[in-house]
Amino acid sequence: MEFTVKEEKGFNYIEEGEGEVLLLLHGLMGALSNWEEVINEFKGRYRVIIPLLPIYDMPLLNTGVKGLANYVNKFVKFKKLNNVVLLGNSLGGHVALVYTVHHQENVKALLLTGSSGLYENSFGGSFPKRESYDFIKEKVEFTFYDPAIATKELVDDVFKTVNDRSKVIKILAMAKSAIRHNMAKDLNKIKIPVALIWGKDDKITPPEVAEEFNELLPNSELSWIDKCGHAPMMERPEEFNLLTNQFLEKIKNK
Template sequence: MATRNKYITAGGHRHRYIETGTASETMLLLHGISSSLDFYEQVIPELSKSFRVLAVDFLGFGLSEKPANKKYSLELYADLINEFLEKTDSHGPSLYATGHSMGGKYLLASALLYPQTYSKLVLSNTDGFLHIPFWARGISLPGVKQVLKNVATSEKMSEKMFAAAFYQPDQVNRDSYLKNLMVARNPEAFDTVMSLNRNLKQLDMNRTGLRGRLKELNIPVLVIWGDKDQYISPKTARSVHTELPCAKLEIFSDCGHSPMLEYPEKFSKTVREFIFSKTNYPGNQCS
């Protein structure tokens, strides 16, 4: 991806982002866990033909700052997204956003805590609809954490875990695959994942009450899911589609957890057509 990295301060921390395209419509791209904005690199060139594209590394990931012992929460990430949008002069009636996996959950939090921000949303294989047992916090205890860190960031295990994000990993652009694999192996980003684990209650859509507020989202939402997703079951897509009052569901065949890397042309086309469509979906109450 030839677009030059930029840096901006939000919440007192340095964030990497990229900006490309000159259209009046803005598309914000938010990545998933153990990832970075580079996860979108195969779709950014195509999307930038229709949008001013902004993609940002979340706090704790990619090339953004990774503060130790940060108290992460859905509210924190929503605040950071809002500050980022303000500082990049992106607020307005033509602002759209796409969130993948963890980024989808943070995008929903952003849309609920800062209503009227977005005109349409795209959620790709989104997190936020799974029950996370409270005991899961235990994996972030010091002794357990170090063992897991050694395993998860090892070359063999990290590649195995990363490959599981795709139905056919050998079909993914090799340069993108290797670049994003190295991001997934970053030990500092693993520390962020452990910090997220320690703050499960503040990052859970159910426990924070945000899932119960999804009916407030009266803007069109496109839900994209791979039918072979091994990380978050395609069954979850039905829940997402049902709980959002104005949603359209697109299932990608023979696709895993990462449609923007597995089917970049189809992903870009599907997103673009949804954003510029005037359709109100049957049975839903779109604004």
């Protein structure tokens, strides 16, 4: 990825373009590169910012969804951002929801794709065969409708991560926190516009999760992408960007 990661005051992030802020939050096993096609599409018209969430660097006691939402709050204050459009995938969507519940005055709109917060079918809370490359490959492929999206580079990266003992402890703590922190009772507090862009074949946060989000969020709209799994912005970037653009145009003057 050709984007420069900036380091300032303990924050690592990508920032491209100028204009209204799109703040992008990656998932638990995700990376900044997951949003590459989104950055390329919108950096000519928006100020696209992606903080690297410190999943592996937080103290164990603070390793959870709330801890990450607090980190996002510090980052937003540091960058003096307001009226942002917040986009989150998987755990990043969950963090976006928690942040918005507590700081709705800073958020113009939300876009969630494959978000946790209600239910997720993750690695199952453990890595019983984490030494097995084939097992990890199978799990990474499970993320997508088309297993070919799980490139060797992507599988290698996850395999390396889950075989790092200190990282796997943080991953399990974060996954358990996400399961515990169910958002169902808080979603009615989010009054801003919310776009739900979901893979029709998402096996991690299945279609019924999107439908429940749509029922519980007062001002939401749900769009489907066919033949697509848990990370639409990676697997179907053109369709994802088209739907994202339609939503951004709709809320432009609100």
